[in-house]
Amino acid sequence: MNAESIGLLLDQYPGAGRDQLIPILQDIQERYGYLSKEAVVVISRRLNIPSSKIYGVATFYNQFRFLAPGKYHVQLCRGTACHVKGSAALLEEVKKELKVGPGQTTPDGLFSLEVVACIGACGLSPVISVNGEFHAKVKTGGVKRIFDQYRAREKGN
Amino acid sequence: MMIEVNGQKIECKPEDTVLTALQRAGIFVPTLCYLPDLFANGACRMCVVEVEGQRNLIPSCAFPVAENMKVSTHSPRVLRARKTIIELLCSNHPDDCLYCGRNGSCELQRLTELLGVRERRYTGERSRHRPDVSNPSIARDPAKCILCGRCVRVCETTQSVSAIDFIGRGSRTKIGTAFDAGLNVSSCINCGQCIKVCPTGALSEQSSLKEVHNALADPHMTVVVQHAPSVSVTLAEEFGMKPGVDVNGVMVTALRRLGFDKVFDTSFSADLTIMEEASEFAHRLTRGGVLPMFTSCSPGWIKFVEQFYPKFLPNLSTCKSPQQMMGAVVKSYFAKQAGLDPHKIFSVSVMPCTAKKFEAQRPEMLFNGLPDVDAVLTTRELAQMIRMRGLDLNALEPDTADTPFGSRSTAGKIFGASGGVMEAALRTAHHLITGKELEALELKAIRGMDGLKEASLRVGDVSVNVAVVSGLGNARKLMEEIASGARPNLHFVEVMTCPGGCVNGGGQPYNASPEAVRARMQALYRIDREEKVRTSHGNKSVQRLYEEFLEKPCGKKSHQLLHTRYHAREEVAL
Numbered sequence: 258m259n260a261e262s263i264g265l266l267l268d269q270y271p272g273a274g275r276d277q278l279i280p281i282l283q284d285i286q287e288r289y290g291y292l293s294k295e296a297v298v299v300i301s302r303r304l305n306i307p308s309s310k311i312y313g314v315a316t317f318y319n320q321f322r323f324l325a326p327g328k329y330h331v332q333l334c335r336g337t338a339c340h341v342k343g344s345a346a347l348l349e350e351v352k353k354e355l356k357v358g359p360g361q362t363t364p365d366g367l368f369s370l371e372v373v374a375c376i377g378a379c380g381l382s383p384v385i386s387v388n389g390e391f392h393a394k395v396k397t398g399g400v401k402r403i404f405d406q407y408r409a410r411e412k413g414n
Numbered sequence: 415m416m417i418e419v420n421g422q423k424i425e426c427k428p429e430d431t432v433l434t435a436l437q438r439a440g441i442f443v444p445t446l447c448y449l450p451d452l453f454a455n456g457a458c459r460m461c462v463v464e465v466e467g468q469r470n471l472i473p474s475c476a477f478p479v480a481e482n483m484k485v486s487t488h489s490p491r492v493l494r495a496r497k498t499i500i501e502l503l504c505s506n507h508p509d510d511c512l513y514c515g516r517n518g519s520c521e522l523q524r525l526t527e528l529l530g531v532r533e534r535r536y537t538g539e540r541s542r543h544r545p546d547v548s549n550p551s552i553a554r555d556p557a558k559c560i561l562c563g564r565c566v567r568v569c570e571t572t573q574s575v576s577a578i579d580f581i582g583r584g585s586r587t588k589i590g591t592a593f594d595a596g597l598n599v600s601s602c603i604n605c606g607q608c609i610k611v612c613p614t615g616a617l618s619e620q621s622s623l624k625e626v627h628n629a630l631a632d633p634h635m636t637v638v639v640q641h642a643p644s645v646s647v648t649l650a651e652e653f654g655m656k657p658g659v660d661v662n663g664v665m666v667t668a669l670r671r672l673g674f675d676k677v678f679d680t681s682f683s684a685d686l687t688i689m690e691e692a693s694e695f696a697h698r699l700t701r702g703g704v705l706p707m708f709t710s711c712s713p714g715w716i717k718f719v720e721q722f723y724p725k726f727l728p729n730l731s732t733c734k735s736p737q738q739m740m741g742a743v744v745k746s747y748f749a750k751q752a753g754l755d756p757h758k759i760f761s762v763s764v765m766p767c768t769a770k771k772f773e774a775q776r777p778e779m780l781f782n783g784l785p786d787v788d789a790v791l792t793t794r795e796l797a798q799m800i801r802m803r804g805l806d807l808n809a810l811e812p813d814t815a816d817t818p819f820g821s822r823s824t825a826g827k828i829f830g831a832s833g834g835v836m837e838a839a840l841r842t843a844h845h846l847i848t849g850k851e852l853e854a855l856e857l858k859a860i861r862g863m864d865g866l867k868e869a870s871l872r873v874g875d876v877s878v879n880v881a882v883v884s885g886l887g888n889a890r891k892l893m894e895e896i897a898s899g900a901r902p903n904l905h906f907v908e909v910m911t912c913p914g915g916c917v918n919g920g921g922q923p924y925n926a927s928p929e930a931v932r933a934r935m936q937a938l939y940r941i942d943r944e945e946k947v948r949t950s951h952g953n954k955s956v957q958r959l960y961e962e963f964l965e966k967p968c969g970k971k972s973h974q975l976l977h978t979r980y981h982a983r984e985e986v987a988l
Binding site for chain 2: 294297298301307308309310311312313316317318323
């Protein structure tokens with residue numbers, strides 16, 4: 258992600274004002290996986306909105322992240338069904354295993370963690386999705402095994 | 415238009431909110447997030463009142479009046495609501511008044527007392543935040559923040575800087591910079607207007623009291639202090655005197671009692687600034703330099719130009735501010751004269767300003783590796799020092815500042831008010847260009863609290879057009895006009911970061927009303943009216959400094975010691 262490519266993306270929003278801010282942020286996130294500092298500064302200049310305001314808006318919504326996603330993006334469901342099935346304890350276990358919190362990426366760039374509200378797979382609850390692969394009825398004891406699979410896959414490559 | 419309040423009819427205007435109508439009628443309603451003249455965000459609900467026909471209590475700050483509206487300001491329901499609000503705010507507050515810098519001046523504390531809160535009715539988990547002490551001027555303690563948003567509004571509206579905003583949502587909401595980074599790498603220009611509007615101890619100046627106390631206790635150090643023009647007309651308020659009382663003489667005595675070896679007057683170096691700046695202006699005007707020239711004494715404004723308008727950097731006067739000029743001549747001329755090693759001089763300034771702390775630390779302000787000024791105290795910090803020593807300003811005998819930098823003209827003194835620098839500069843520029851004194855020294859058109867003031871003045875054959883702005887929101891408007899070419903004939907612009915100038919600086923006593931600020935300003939002009947030496951070039955000590963040391967304004971020595979450079983900055987550090 259560099260200023261030039263972000264600038265090109267913004268060219269698709271001629272004359273954009275503050276009402277276009279959220280669609281632009283979504284577009285950037287979809288393209289690059291996250292909102293970099295540089296992106297926010299470039300948007301700030303183009304839309305004439307202070308960076309602090311853009312950051313304020315972006316942090317209001319859960320959907321935006323500010324760190325590059327890992328090679329494996331982990332989504333942990335905290336919806337109602339998963340909650341009833343113990344996803345709170347599961348989240349703690351995942352945080353402990355990956356040593357990062359929601360919105361963060363492991364220093365080796367392998368995993369990033371995101372908490373989502375409902376993944377639409379309540380029958381499989383509690384559920385964790387890794388790059389779209391669903392892991393159903395996960396128990397805290399099984400967390401390490403899931404991530405070890407991906408680690409092994411990396412070593413194999 | 416009439417409304418009925420607590421059974422009594424009161425007059426109001428159609429554009430009134432319920433709150434402004436009540437305030438004009440002298441009916442007290444507590445407020446917390448409300449700031450006069452700025453957008454009412456209705457965030458705190460402290461000003462709620464009961465209105466007949468309305469199911470819910472309404473926030474009076476954000477509710478328009480209507481004919482014959484029936485308002486109840488202190489019904490049991492209203493009082494219960496207000497008290498509950500305070501109790502809830504307290505439940506997420508460190509509750510550590512004994513250790514807080516705002517103990518005694520805190521609005522949350524005052525309202526807690528006022529509403530008779532006598533127990534901790536709600537307890538539970540509190541938000542946890544780390545303090546941000548990254549910035550040399552302003553310290554933030556988000557744990558004490560009640561999210562009223564006053565700082566956000568002042569930063570956005572009054573100053574057009576928007577260094578901070580609400581971050582996050584719900585119980586995780588906090589005030590922070592872009593990317594929640596330290597204030598030091600944000601677009602904050604260090605003005606401290608946020609500190610002045612903060613109702614609690616969430617924002618304060620970065621204190622330098624410890625360094626100053628340590629230096630005073632060091633027998634090998636000569637500790638020199640300078641006090642800014644506006645400090646003598648605001649310090650009194652910290653000791654219960656009414657706004658606009660000039661305590662210059664007793665303040666000098668107090669500074670000596672505190673142990674400072676030499677007391678110098680920044681108004682002296684303000685005169686020196688004028689000698690340099692008026693010469694620079696005369697040079698630009700008569701030899702075709704970059705115009706309009708912008709004044710450079712307000713460090714918040716300097717950072718503002720560096721990050722928002724870098725292409726106008728050549729328009730800024732290269733003169734250092736009076737604080738830095740004093741610092742520079744203290745460690746050069748004075749050191750030599752007194753036979754002191756500059757390394758053994760600790761130079762302190764007392765300023766109405768938090769941005770001065772940042773300015774003193776700028777790398778450009780080093781000479782041979784030594785900073786011009788070692789520590790900057792705000793007016794509030796000086797008051798704290800005086801109280802700590804138990805000195806009674808009412809009981810001290812007045813004294814005068816020390817030579818060689820103790821005497822000033824009144825032109826240097828009015829630097830503390832918006833328009834003062836311009837007035838002082840024009841008095842001297844006129845003399846420089848025409849060889850004659852201005853016939854009417856007082857330039858009334860550029861005095862007062864207006865955000866933008868303009869005047870034209872005949873100087874020799876030219877009509878010099880000047881503008882004076884204060885508050886960076888006003889400065890931004892003018893800059894946009896200049897950038898768009900709408901103001902081709904402007905020659906000289908004075909900009910003060912804070913509305914009204916240094917008398918309303920971010921380091922001044924808390925809780926000053928607009929009337930208090932006006933009184934402070936008037937005190938400076940009263941001094942100007944009553945004294946004889948009213949031009950900077952008429953200051954004999956300044957003349958002597960040039961004869962014995964600097965040679966001539968904008969000369970070689972001046973450029974080494976009294977002038978500086980600026981550089982473009984990113985708004986947000988990447």
